[in-house]
Amino acid sequence: MQVYHLDLHELPLFQGVPAAEVEQFIAATGAKIKRVSRGARILDAYKENHNIGVIVEGEAQVLAEDRFGNENVSHNLERGAMLGSTSAIMPQVPYDMAIEALTDVLVLWIPYQALLTAGPKLGRTHGLVMKNLLEAFCRKNVLMMQKIKILSQKTLRERLILYLLYKEQRQGKARVHVPGRVQLAKELECNRSALTREISSMQTEGLLHTGEDWMELDAVKIAAMD
Incomplete structure (x- = not known):
């Protein structure tokens, strides 16, 4: 080729x-x-x-x-x-x-x-x-350590937020490309239904914006959580 x-x-x-x-x-x-x-x-x-x-x-x-x-x-x-x-x-x-x-x-x-x-x-x-x-x-090695940190979070919301923050770092932008819900649930090692509920809840609270293949955290509201 x-x-x-x-x-x-x-x-x-x-x-x-x-x-x-x-x-x-x-x-x-x-x-x-x-x-x-x-x-x-x-x-x-x-x-x-x-x-x-x-x-x-x-x-x-x-x-x-x-x-x-x-x-x-x-x-x-x-x-x-x-x-x-x-x-x-x-x-x-x-x-x-x-x-x-x-x-x-x-x-x-x-x-x-x-x-x-x-x-x-x-x-x-x-x-x-x-x-x-x-x-x-x-x-x-960095990716492996990030994976460990993501899965060590106490709640699914914390896992998803950290996952997306790492995505922002790697992709260099706030609106990041993400896999489908089935794949995302596998990466976060959680139930797909639970993930769907959490995403919906975060959208309602204005913490997260989503599209067909992207997600974007609300930086101001995420910072206020710290």
């Missing part, structure tokens, strides 16, 4: 790397872009994987899966998010996370071993990509 029209240089992994050098990186590492249909698995839990993936288009979700087939939604992945890095870098550790496409998804797959050995060919470009890769790992 041709990559010139996908603006790969805008992805966090290639921050600071000119578009022409991104093309050189792809050629040197043998990276490939593949399409995954909505509802299909991008990665399966406990399966061998040798590539680091980057979402170029679309949205996916991370599912924590145990050996009995039970699944829990961890978090969503959007353009620029990385996947498969743990199983590619540490194949000796069983990885219990699956990735499922919520929309049609384009994924850039970078062979991990080729990434390690591409330094002499790529020089400065390789250093920038490795720096960005380390920063991505740190961001994943």
